[in-house]
Amino acid sequence: MERLYLPQLASGAVAQGATIALDEGQAHYLVRVLRLRKGDRLRAFDGVAREYAAVLADDRPRRVTLEIGVVAREEAPPAFRAVLAQGLAKQDKLDVVIQKAVELGVARVRPFVSRRAVLRLDAAETERRLDRWRKVAAEACRQCGRIRLAELDAPVSFETLLDSALADGPLLLAYEGRDAEPLTAFAASPGARTATLVVGPEGGFAPEEAQTARERGARLVSLGPRILRTETAGPAFLAIVQYLWGDLATGRPATGEEER
């Protein structure tokens, strides 16, 4: 069943039978890309908690509308909120990290700038990338069957990240250096309902940065005996933690068929 992200639905309960006008991008996707026609059925999700049965009510140019039906699925907030803090990386590596992280159930992605980050963004470029990252996250959400969008923050400094993430809960910093703990040290449930997983940029963390993080209460965690690329480390770390504490080990069918 084709799915469409309709932020217009997020305002609250939508009356059954309501007709929603689609914007140009949404209309293009349904009529041109998916080649749906009037009367075709699909699902529309609000990005927060609900997915609705829907029917393409009108497929004429500039008049494309959906008729909204019953709430077909609801998604509760995750019992464990995995947050991935990713050092700013070159080219479109963050697009790949965000896409994989959404598929793995990340709740929030927090890009950050650390000492060895090669990429430096001015305000305009930051806005442009944020817009693109949010589109990548919404598309990954549509593809993998999620209803709740992942939150995407604007990049912050490493120091800002440390302060705010540690205030929220445990901070696990992926560190390939000598002092890192093995992941087996984290096999038991953290007790906390959230944790921030931190992955450095291509150049890694400066030793002082890892030291500062540890002094402020972060745990340095080894991801094994090989050096992972920054775009490998984030998804790998997230998959492990989601298996240990999140929903990857629940065995629930991927169709997300928690039909009402």
Ligand code: SAM
């Ligand atoms: N120091 C690395 C090197 O010598 O090439 C550069 C950093 S690595 C490409 C990018 C990031 O991935 C690191 O900052 C770290 O967060 C994470 N990472 C990569 N391999 C890891 C490992 N074996 N254990 C823990 N973290 C790792």
